[in-house]
Amino acid sequence: MEKHVQQYVDDFMAQIVAKNPGEKEFHQAVHEVVESLAEYILQNPVLQKMKVLERIAEPERVVMFRVPWLNDKGEIEINKGYRIEMNSAIGPYKGGIRFHSSVNLSILKFLAFEQTFKNSLTTLPMGGGKGGSDFNPKGKSDAEVMRFCQAFMTELSRHIGQFTDVPAGDINVGGREIGYLFGQYKRIRDEYSGVLTGKGLEFGGSLARTEATGYGLCYYTAEAMRVLRNDSFEGKTVVISGSGNVAIFATEKAQALGAKVVTASDSNGYIYDPNGIQLDVVKDIKLGHRGRIKEYAERVPGSEYHEGCKGVWTVPCDIALPCATQNEIDEESAKALVANGCTVVCEGANMPSTPEAIAVYQANNVLYGPAKAANAGGVAVSGLEMSQNSYRLSWTFEEVDGKLKSIMENIVANSLEAAKEYGHEGDLMLGANAAGFVKVANAMVAQGVL
Ligand code: NDP
Ligand code: 2IT
Numbered sequence: 001m002e003k004h005v006q007q008y009v010d011d012f013m014a015q016i017v018a019k020n021p022g023e024k025e026f027h028q029a030v031h032e033v034v035e036s037l038a039e040y041i042l043q044n045p046v047l048q049k050m051k052v053l054e055r056i057a058e059p060e061r062v063v064m065f066r067v068p069w070l071n072d073k074g075e076i077e078i079n080k081g082y083r084i085e086m087n088s089a090i091g092p093y094k095g096g097i098r099f100h101s102s103v104n105l106s107i108l109k110f111l112a113f114e115q116t117f118k119n120s121l122t123t124l125p126m127g128g129g130k131g132g133s134d135f136n137p138k139g140k141s142d143a144e145v146m147r148f149c150q151a152f153m154t155e156l157s158r159h160i161g162q163f164t165d166v167p168a169g170d171i172n173v174g175g176r177e178i179g180y181l182f183g184q185y186k187r188i189r190d191e192y193s194g195v196l197t198g199k200g201l202e203f204g205g206s207l208a209r210t211e212a213t214g215y216g217l218c219y220y221t222a223e224a225m226r227v228l229r230n231d232s233f234e235g236k237t238v239v240i241s242g243s244g245n246v247a248i249f250a251t252e253k254a255q256a257l258g259a260k261v262v263t264a265s266d267s268n269g270y271i272y273d274p275n276g277i278q279l280d281v282v283k284d285i286k287l288g289h290r291g292r293i294k295e296y297a298e299r300v301p302g303s304e305y306h307e308g309c310k311g312v313w314t315v316p317c318d319i320a321l322p323c324a325t326q327n328e329i330d331e332e333s334a335k336a337l338v339a340n341g342c343t344v345v346c347e348g349a350n351m352p353s354t355p356e357a358i359a360v361y362q363a364n365n366v367l368y369g370p371a372k373a374a375n376a377g378g379v380a381v382s383g384l385e386m387s388q389n390s391y392r393l394s395w396t397f398e399e400v401d402g403k404l405k406s407i408m409e410n411i412v413a414n415s416l417e418a419a420k421e422y423g424h425e426g427d428l429m430l431g432a433n434a435a436g437f438v439k440v441a442n443a444m445v446a447q448g449v450l
Pocket of ligand 2: 094095096097115118166167168169170197350375376378379380382
């Protein structure tokens with residue numbers, strides 16, 4: 001990187017760190033984007049003068065609130081609730097809600113920042129947002145989860161709306177939680193609207209939203225491999241982490257495209273099945289009774305369970321699809337992947353690779369599909385759910401799936417086009433950052449100082 005460009009990046013990051021002390025995940029996400037965009041911004045004085053990237057990195061609004069609820073013993077529990085309304089330049093704030101004990105301001109701001117670019121890449125009219133709570137649903141009864149969701153929505157309801165901010169699911173927020181959240185919104189606001197996506201099919205949900213992130217990840221990966229490598233999933237060995245919504249449907253689509261998926265994991269450990277994962281067993285464990293992935297090895301002869309989730313990256317594969325959580329692949333894991341023959345890493349989770357891991361991919365010519373492009377299928381179908389809600393009709397599975405596939409293929413094409421235009425041919429990361437940025441930046445310049 002040229003000296004004045006590096007200076008711009010360093011100065012920018014010094015400001016970010018000073019203004020957002022201690023928020024290391026947020027710094028990490030911003031740093032990657034600033035490095036990608038620095039040259040382009042320096043070539044376009046209007047973007048510098050209008051402080052577009054500076055404004056994108058400052059949430060328009062952050063709401064933090066108390067969530068008090070009663071557990072099954074009748075005791076009061078108190079959690080923190082958040083909604084980050086990051087950017088509304090190209091549409092209402094849009095992004096998921098995460099319930100996990102690790103949730104804090106830094107994690108939600110990194111996710112909301114990424115979401116702004118991701119949503120722009122879909123080409124649908126959605127701004128960026130993210131929310132959540134440090135509530136841990138593990139071991140909670142269904143009634144406790146319902147009471148928590150009702151308490152959370154009681155406050156959140158005053159900040160969201162179908163034209164202002166439209167949340168959806170993320171880690172530990174799936175169909176059950178969206179149902180409870182929707183019910184409470186409707187009750188409090190007396191309004192039946194598309195204020196949330198990922199809803200049940202009986203009350204305004206879209207077909208294929210459940211599958212969308214995992215399927216979309218495979219459509220993206222297949223298209224990037226086709227264009228850049230003249231290759232496909234056919235006959236490949238695939239390592240997937242996680243065993244939640246994204247992992248399950250990435251496994252399903254990778255298998256349908258002719259690959260053998262050999263792993264699944266959760267935060268306790270991973271399973272390796274050399275014969276290929278039996279997805280009906282995983283679905284029964286995870287979707288059937290919210291069990292642990294360990295159970296798979298007890299049920300499927302020839303498979304193995306290993307404690308600790310990091311070991312999944314030591315399993316030899318051609319393609320790795322991280323689908324669990326942020327920073328799950330560090331430098332050591334990336335090196336293990338490369339040493340064992342992995343040549344493709346596309347991200348289903350948000351920011352699953354550390355900057356050091358990305359450097360390993362780049363140094364070894366790994367086809368690297370960054371999260372904000374590769375996992376955009378979920379929010380893309382959320383956008384299609386909003387369209388269907390506005391029309392008051394629903395499209396068939398095939399219709400939605402077809403639109404999803406073409407959106408993902410377009411993201412590959414648009415990223416590659418942007419990468420080429422900015423002199424970094426074939427760089428899907430830089431291309432995604434640039435393509436996502438330009439639309440938001442142009443809208444912000446046009447709308448004035450806001
Ligand atoms: P789920 O809650 O359905 O599944 C999460 C999976 O990841 C579980 O297997 C969970 O294991 C594992 N996991 C979570 N935290 C950790 C951790 N700290 N270490 C190891 N494993 C962990 O969530 P999703 O599948 O929806 O989300 C997975 C990733 O995909 C997240 O990064 C999310 O932001 C991203 N994503 C999700 C989209 C969606 O539409 N749902 C869209 C785009 C991205 P355990 O049960 O032990 O916690
Ligand atoms: O990270 C993500 O893109 C999501 N969790 C999905 C967001 C959405 O609004 O569907």
